[in-house]
Amino acid sequence: MKEIKYVITDPLGMHARPAGMLVKAAAPYESKITVTAPTGSADAKRLMALMRLAAKQGMELTLTIEGADEDKAAAELQAFLSANL
């Protein structure tokens, strides 16, 4: 299992657009990817579940990635978060 921690810097927080992009980034991987915010947890491949976290700027997200392609997924998602959130 891999774990990534990331503090949101986007002033709008994880609003609909970055949430949608995260889904797209997570979708190709076989691994189970879970996003945990102080407000709850959601499957990174499910848009509305992610949006329901209402994660804001300054909140810390923890991504847990578990599965055959977890190494690659972790590297890609780390890069995705830094670039988009």
Place this chain on the structure above:
Amino acid sequence: MKKGIGLPVFPGVAIGPAVVYRKAQRTLPVSSGDPAVEKAKFEAALETARQQLTALFEKAKVEIGEEQAAIVEVQLLMLDDLDYLDGVNMAIEGGAAAAIAALDTGEEFAQVFAAMDDEYMNARSADIRDMSHRLYDILCGNTGFQLPEGSFLLVAEDLAPSETIQLPRERIMAFITRQGSSSSHTAILARTLNIPSLVQSDIPFEAAEGCKVLAVDGFTGTWYADPDEQTLAMLKVKQAEAAAARDALEAYRGKESITRSGKKVLLVANIGCPEDAVDALKADAEGVGLMRSEFLYLGRDSLPTEEELFDAYRKVAETMAHRPVVIRTLDIGADKQVSYLGLEAEENPALGLRGLRICLTREEIFRPQLRAIYRASAYGNLHIMFPMVASVWELKAAKALCAKVRKELEEEGIPTKDVPIGVMVETPAAAVLAHELAKEAAFFSVGTNDLTQYTLAVDRQNAKLGQFYDPYHPALLALLAHIAKAAKDNGIWAGICGELGADPKMQEKFIEMGFTELSMAAGRILESRKLVCQSNV
């Protein structure tokens, strides 16, 4: 002529033919009875919706801009949401027709978002409904709304985001909706497109459909069906004036407020509550020069809690982001009374226990406000300003309390930032002592209304004294020049936050004196910037 009212969301006048937008009648689909068939229908509808939204996305990006295009993009993403698809498939397996499954599942999700404690996410429920209605329409074989030729005023019950995007914006002269709010998609679009519009109007569809000419006055929030000659003439004059004035002002949006000789001025807004901050930004304010913090104390039975205050200040700080926000601490007493503070009635409240005087004598009132401001300081660029200062010791005492509060918060592990502390100069004593105060203050902002009343000994509540209440009085101007000089000599900035701040007869004079910040009603920002930019001082 028939007329009625609505909530104006953009000023201006539009006159023309009316078109009533009614959602097309749908035939209620019946399930084939075979879940496999319904699932296949749903898959096909998804594909059609994807194509429609993709085309719409491209159109929006080119014609309307990123903000509206992003709304469509979100709906495109929602179409593929696994939770939504699971919900639809479950409903179909339970015997529902594809169209009903798409609609009902969308409604379930929309309600979840509408109930969230997050304004942004609440608004997303409209996107979910819009997306599921699209699938429903496709599954019902709905061909959609046919628009007539030429320009028109659009009357509707309400307009969904994708409906407003599909409309040919160059032909729409105004929106009039019976529902909606000033932050609804229709209102946002009206402001984006600069067209006068009303929401929550009382217009009956029959009146709009039966008239030859419909007119909207976005200044007064009035609609007229078949206006008579006199009304029409009045509206046409307003229309021409508004068009000319607006065109001229829009050129100043996003510009620096700087005079021809290079003097830079900050044009900022006066606000009362977090919602006003949003409007201030829309009006292109460069910050908030005066947040009247009384609004949370008035019209209630008990003191607001530190949490309530913190929430309000944090919202303002976040809305304005890096822009400066000056919060004036509680200025109650005089003409603003609240019963729960247990203040005694006074013979002469304007000279009584008010402003900082209450705060210094009633720490239990002052401390929660200061704690709330310091807690919120971590979220933006906050400043504190004390009202009704007359002596240097008052400022020192209040500053000491600020330092104490900040230290306490730090010990509690709560993040704070440096908060510049300034004086609202509104007593003649403070104006005369400006040089001494400037050594203790980070900035001055002159409350011209009270400074005028106290300097001239004229009660501004007394209408009979009108001719004696002269804000251009030479005594007042001398004090203002003195304040600006004291600020300059001590390396701090000075601003104006009374009604005079927006006075076009005074603005150049203020800049000349050395004031570098003018605070006013948000709607006056652009016209003031025009004046500043054209000024030679």
